[in-house]
Amino acid sequence: MTNKDVAETLTRVGQLLEIRGENPFKARAYYAAARVVEQLGEDISKVVADGELGELPGFGEALTEKVTELVTTGHMSYMDEVMEGLPPGILSLLDIGGVGPKKIKLFYDELGIGTITQLEQAAKDGRLAELPGMGEKSQAAILESIRQYHSHQGRWLLSQALALGEKVLAAVEGVDGSIRASLAGSLRRRRETVGDIDILVSTRSGPKVVEAFTSLDGVERVLASGDTKGSAVFAPGIQVDLRVVEEASYAAAQHYFTGSVEHNVRMRREAIQRGWKLNEYGLFDGDRRLDAESEEELYKHFGMDLIPPELRENTGEVEAASAHRLPSLIEAEKIKGLVHIHTDWTDGKLALEQVAHEVKERGYTYFVLADHSRAVTVANGLDQERVRRQWKEAERVEKKLSGLRIFRSIEVDIKGDGTIDFPDELLAGFDCCIAAVHSGFASSKEKMTSRIIAGIENPYIDILAHPSGRLLLEREPYAVDMAAVLKACAENAVAVEINSHPLRLDLDWRYVRMAKEMGVEFVVSLDAHDEEDFGALDYGIWTARKGWLEKEDVLNCLSARDFAGWLAKRRPQSPK
């Protein structure tokens, strides 16, 4: 039972409680608990086993008991209770925009609707419009939402959303009357996937900006258009929400709309404790607005340092900011060398020499060449003979481009039995060995965990690549005890990769934080296969920042010489 499973169950219970019309704060308690579990940097089963569940925020007697049952037996009997009399799958209706718990209850009680298909049919038959509180417009809106649901499931990669978000932001900034504008929401916090795009703008003339926004190129459908808020679906189906505020409210609004919800709730409580009120219009002491030109000044009123958006997940950042102990987060400019680069020797697009030019032009002083090894046959993995030829080629290129160091590395495969697909004698010849799993994703958690740990324990392995194997929105991470894997990395001084590819962002930031606390070292790597991938380093940096990393935690912030020193220090003296 993974943290994600537990979080999903708790969320479902909360939603069912809402549909049943129970105390909304009870439902909220379940959502809060789900969020805590989802953000947790360690396995929930371990927390349960250690008897520490009740110490988590939001976990009282009832939730501790229910989640303990869920984790130990795989089932929560309370779920049966809240499902009682409702069709399974009724919660899928929540995925339809404009449909919430109250409407679901109405549709079910009056028309027996329990699936999206039934909802669609009822809307087409005109039966929805006849219900109390419903009408033609609501019915049409639901049909449109269903159409959109079928065309896209509603979440987007950070990279997809950022590309559109920056374009719309630029357009909004250009509208006559707009003063300052910024991305907000989960996009500004650099979450790995986002559901929509939030943009904030301060202006002298609200309605005009909203009007210009809803008529921008690329708008497919306008969802809302008021004086201070506009909402539209842009090609390729991403919803963008625009909020308009007066200039005096800009900093508070930027804070408010950046979130997270949990961070905001926390900050509001901080305000209430001081006898103030915090909302999107400002920080108020009675009727008096406490001036803040920027978020930095806003936090200053609370005696806190500026909390970078990436950290605003209510996982201790408020306490750290109050104690002036926020980490000095890593920045992309601190990276000196690029790690985990593929070439056309295997499944990369660029020749080794082209890669070298690319790296140099971007201002880096070294790179870690890492093509696939023979086990990954689909990628034309290198055998022993081609490895030796590639070393020669690397040597030639290195001589040709002075001032650029090429570390001869390889992305070896951790096979099903935990052994590496190259013999130690060959591994010993590399400057650096990167190991990863490329097959058998469906194996059991126990098997996968011991397999990866065996790979980590190989004395020639320096870096563990994409530790969870996930492909965002495409493939779930394989079942693995990540805490045990990271512990093994710490004990064997094996660095963990933060893979910058927007589809991976693996290690997940929640585990980055946990690994750091265990003393694990990191590389922020590219896993580059083509020219475009060389521009993706920011994504890995944001993941590292969300995991509270500083430049000292990241090995490729070292100079080429010091990076070589790190490798040399951990290299076995002679092959076994």
Place this chain on the structure above:
DNA sequence: GCCGTTTTCGGCCCGACTGTTTTCAGTCG
């Protein structure tokens, strides 16, 4: 269902927009 330097009971963030309503409920963030 959780939580507590104002509280062990009574709060729990709160405002905008839409549609169906003659003053508000539901949804969303």
